Amino acid sequence: MTGIWKADWVEPRSAALLVVDVQQGFVNRHSRGVLPAIVQLIESWRAAGAPVVLTRFHNKQGSPYETITGWTRLRSPEEQALATELAPFAADATAIIDKDQASVFTPEGAQLIRAAGWTDLVLCGIDTDACVYDSARDAYHYGYRPWIVTDACASTGGAQYHDAALLMAARNISPNHLVTSESVLSRITGPKGASA
Template structure:
């Protein structure tokens, strides 16, 4: 992975998504972001917001992630967000909003390393969208979690292995070794 063409996308590590199933992944994400920024590679944070009348409300009745407190990044990531390449607000699961898609295309990134919450929703949907748009998505398995529990996390990884490739599932250690070897290919 070349740090000039590979971005770390940190998806929805927000107070409203941290629970007993997802909180243990926060330190792994913080370590990944810290090391990524030390390598001077681009980092993008995505923050979900659930607007009134959204499909989440209309179809499933889900009304969380409306308040500023729920939408805020976890405290441990706030210092890194100020140094981020971008912070994208999104009202959908994928980071490929109009703003996100434009940022990724205009930045010339070919590889997107994805971590965050929920593996089975926003991370998976972003990986599939990246793949369908011709980008190479990497899911960092130990830097993702699902608020629904480990069975949802594991199911999403199983689907990603089938629909994208098992080679696109990596650990934090593996991806950090690749990004710090400037110009090394995956």
């Protein structure tokens, strides 16, 4: 299902790495395994001098997540905190977007992306079937090119939800926009580890 990273893909400096909601409250037995891939992406992206944006989800009291779904997690500071593995990157991030919705396209997020002039958004994080997918879909509808790094995303609900989200993304965005960490890293570092 994973597409091919196109040779004419823009320079990393024209794109942002969006690390979506990798927070303590979203790290569980289904999602923990993607943390090393996410850390490697962030380290390589930063080494290339390209922008890294971290997002954090906050489930406000009275939100639709509570009133419709009955979901009341991600309220405490402990659950909202970045995963321990990502905490060292917070100080040097291009931006940290706090949001109370799934998509990164809050007014603040949309303004940041527009003002920066990024054309491509490379997405990784948790949950593939919620915040990652919704951000990718919105990016597509706003005219940005979203790239979902399939092995650097996970669903707290398990593999079936992760796979379902990728199937939907392949249909509604493009199978060519589903990429692997290996393809992203090869694009960032270039041949034999040289900077792109």
